[in-house]
Amino acid sequence: MPRRNLSEEEIQRKKRIIMHEAKKLFFEKGFENTSMSEIAKASKMAKGTIYLYFSNKKDLYFSLVYEGLEILEKLIISYIQKEKNALNKILSMGRAYIQFYREYPDYYSFVIKYESEKADLDPEEPKVVSTYEKSEKIYDILKLLILKGLEDGSIRKDIDKDKLAALLWLQTIGIVQQYELRKKLYENWNEFVAESILDFYIDFMKKTLEPRD
Amino acid sequence: MPRRNLSEEEIQRKKRIIMHEAKKLFFEKGFENTSMSEIAKASKMAKGTIYLYFSNKKDLYFSLVYEGLEILEKLIISYIQKEKNALNKILSMGRAYIQFYREYPDYYSFVIKYESEKADLDPEEPKVVSTYEKSEKIYDILKLLILKGLEDGSIRKDIDKDKLAALLWLQTIGIVQQYELRKKLYENWNEFVAESILDFYIDFMKKTLEPRD
C-alpha cells in the first residue's frame, strides 16, 4: 500500500526548519562541535529524519553556505540597482558585501568558513559544485561592472581590467574577513579606527578607481 | 653510567622530526582530521613519545604556528633592510608577506588558520600567548614604518595613519588569503591574472600611497 509522496512544499518546509536550527547551532559552536543529535533535537525531529532531507552532515552544511550565497547575491543586486554609473555600482557592491557581513553574520561565517576549508571539499559532491557556481556568478557581476565603468568613463582607464576585477574581489572579501577576525582580537585597536575601517576602505577604493584629472 | 638527559640539540632534533611530519599532515588534512596516532606513526615513534616533546596536540600545532611566524618575521626584516625610504620598506613588507606565502605554503596555512581561530583560544596556554605576541610584534613593524613614511615624506599625508596601518594590514593578509583560496577554486581565472595579481597589488598600493604632485 504505497503512500503518496510528500508535496514539494512540505519537503521545503521541513528542510527550512532543519536548516534554521542547524544555522543557529553551527554558528554558535562550529561545524565540528555541533552534532546531528543536537540538530535533530532542536528541529524536533528524529535523527533519522534529518537524513531523509540531507544526505549527511556536510550536505546540510553546504545547503547553508548556498543559501548564504543567495542572500548575498540578492543584496548585491539590490544595492547595484540604486546606483547609476558603474563606479558607484562597484562601490555599492563592496558596500553590499559589508552589509551582508553586518546583517547576516551567521551566513557570512558559513560562506567564509566554507571557503577556508578547501581541503575538505570533494568536487564530486553536487552541493559543492553548485556552491562553486553560485560564487562564480557573483564574481561575474563584478567583472561586468568594470567593463561598464571603462565604457562610461567612471573609472580610470590605465588599469588592466581583469587584474582589477580580481584585485577588488580578493581585496574586499579579504579585508572584511580580516576585519572580522581582528575586531575580536585587538581590542586595543583605536576604537574609531575599528568602527570605521570598512567604510574607510570604500572611500579609499573610490579615490583609487576614479579617473585623475 | 647514567643515561644522560638528551642534549638540547637532540631534543630539538626530535621535535623537528615530529613537527616536520605533523606539518605535512596538518597541512594536508587539517587539525581536526589529523590524529596523534598518525603523527606518531609518520614520525616513527610511539604515541607516548610525542607527548614527551609536546604536551598535547594543540601545543604541537602552535609550535608550528609559532615557527611560521618566526620565519615570516625574519623574511620581513630582511626585505625591509634592503630598502631605503619608508614607502619602499612598506611595499617590501607586503612583498615579504607574499613571498612567505609562496615559499612556505604550509607554514602560511598554519598562520592563517591560527588567526582564524585565535578568538577561541585559551589565553592561559603559554604557547598561545607567545604566538599572539609574535603576531603583534609584526604588526608593530608596519605601524612604525607608516610613521616614518609620514616623516620622510615618502607617503601621502592626507590619510589617517592609524586607519592606514589597519587597512594595509587587513588588506594584505586578506588579499593573499583570498588569492590562495580562489586560486584552487577558480581554475578558469585568466592565468596571467592569477600569476601576477599579487605583484599587481603591490604596484597598486604604491600608486595609492605615494604623494600626488
Added chain:
Amino acid sequence: MPRRNLSEEEIQRKKRIIMHEAKKLFFEKGFENTSMSEIAKASKMAKGTIYLYFSNKKDLYFSLVYEGLEILEKLIISYIQKEKNALNKILSMGRAYIQFYREYPDYYSFVIKYESEKADLDPEEPKVVSTYEKSEKIYDILKLLILKGLEDGSIRKDIDKDKLAALLWLQTIGIVQQYELRKKLYENWNEFVAESILDFYIDFMKKTLEPRD
C-alpha cells in the same frame, strides 16, 4: 510506522542486563579495573549502547550502589516490623544488616566501597546526592528507634542517646566489614567462631543495651 520509544519496561530490562553484568565485574575486579568495554561485551551490546542507558561509568556504578541501599532499606524495614519493643527492633536492624551482607555480598560490597569513597565524590552529580540521601535515611531509622527504646524502657537509660546511635551505627557497619575482610584472610580462624561471630555480636549488643536490674 515510527519506531516507538522503548517502553519504560524495556528500558528497565536493558538497564537490568547491563547492571547485572556490571555488578559481577565490579564485584570481581573493582571499579578501576573494570572497563566499559568489558561491561559492554558481557552485556552483549556495543560500547556506545551502554552510554544510552548510563551517562558514564560512575553513573552506572552508583546505580548499583543505590539499588543496594534500596535492598538494604527494605530488608531493615521488614525485619523491624516483626518485632514489638524498640530494643528488639534495634537488634533486628542489626540482623537485617548482617542478612544483607550474607544474601547480597555483591551489593554489600558496593555500598561499603561507596561509603569509603564518599568523601571524594562530586556533590553535583544527582546520582551521588540521591545515594547520599538514601544512606542518611537509613541512619535516621536507627536514631528514631533509640528514642523509642528510651521511652518504652526497653533500653537502659544511662547512655547518651546520640552517642549510642553513632556507636551502634559505626559498630555494626564496621564489624561486618571487618568480618568480611578477615574471613578471607585468616582462614585459620576457628571455624565455629567465624560462622557465629556476627550472631554473637547481636547477642552481645542485647546484653549491653537492656536495662540491668
Added chain:
Amino acid sequence: MPRRNLSEEEIQRKKRIIMHEAKKLFFEKGFENTSMSEIAKASKMAKGTIYLYFSNKKDLYFSLVYEGLEILEKLIISYIQKEKNALNKILSMGRAYIQFYREYPDYYSFVIKYESEKADLDPEEPKVVSTYEKSEKIYDILKLLILKGLEDGSIRKDIDKDKLAALLWLQTIGIVQQYELRKKLYENWNEFVAESILDFYIDFMKKTLEPRD
C-alpha cells in the same frame, strides 16, 4: 670491572626516602592517582631507580602497609606494658589502636585500604604474605590477653573467649574505620558526639567486659 654492592645501610636509606615521599603522595591522592613519575620526582631519583628498590608499584605500596603495621605493633606493646591487669591491657590495646589512627593517619589509611582491597591481593607475592603475618601477630596478642584476663579474673567468665577475641578485634578496627569515614561526611553530627565517640567506645567496652557482681 665489578663495583661493590651498596651497603645494606645505603639501600635502606634510599628505600626510606622513596617510601617517605610515596607515603605523602599515596595519602594525598590515593594509589591509583599517584604515578611512579611523581614518586620519582619527589624522591629526587630517576624513575628507573625506584624499580631498583621496589619491584613494582604495588610492592612499594605494601612496604608502606607493612611499615604501618610495625608501628601499630610497637604502639600496642608499649601501651600494654603500662597496665597491670589483663582487662586494662585489653582496653589499652584499643586505645593504642585509636592512637595509631590519630597520630599516623597516613599509615592508618594504608593499613585499612590494604585490607579493603582483598580482591587485588596476590597470595604469591611475598610482601603480601609477610603483611598477612604481621597482622596476624597483632591479633595473637589480643587472644593472649583475653586468656590472661580470664585467669586473673579481670574479665567476665561467661563469654566464649574465641568469639570475644574476634569480636573485639573486628569491632575496634571497624568502629575506627567507620568513624574516620563518617567524620568527614556527617558534619551535622553532634560535635560533642563526634569528638568523644572513640573514647566512649572504650568505656563502653570496659563496662561490658568487667565481671558483674
Added chain:
DNA sequence: GATGAATGAGCCTTCATTCAT
C-alpha cells in the same frame, strides 16, 4: 648502580550513520 627516554596497551567517551520497525 643509575638514569630517563621510549614504549604501547589501555582507558573513557563521542557521534555520524544505519536500519528494523
Added chain:
DNA sequence: GATGAATGAAGGCTCATTCAT
C-alpha cells in the same frame, strides 16, 4: 515517511614498566 536505538570506529591522552647507555 518517520523513528530513535544501536553501532563501533576513532580520538586524545596516561602511565607502569623496560632497557640501552
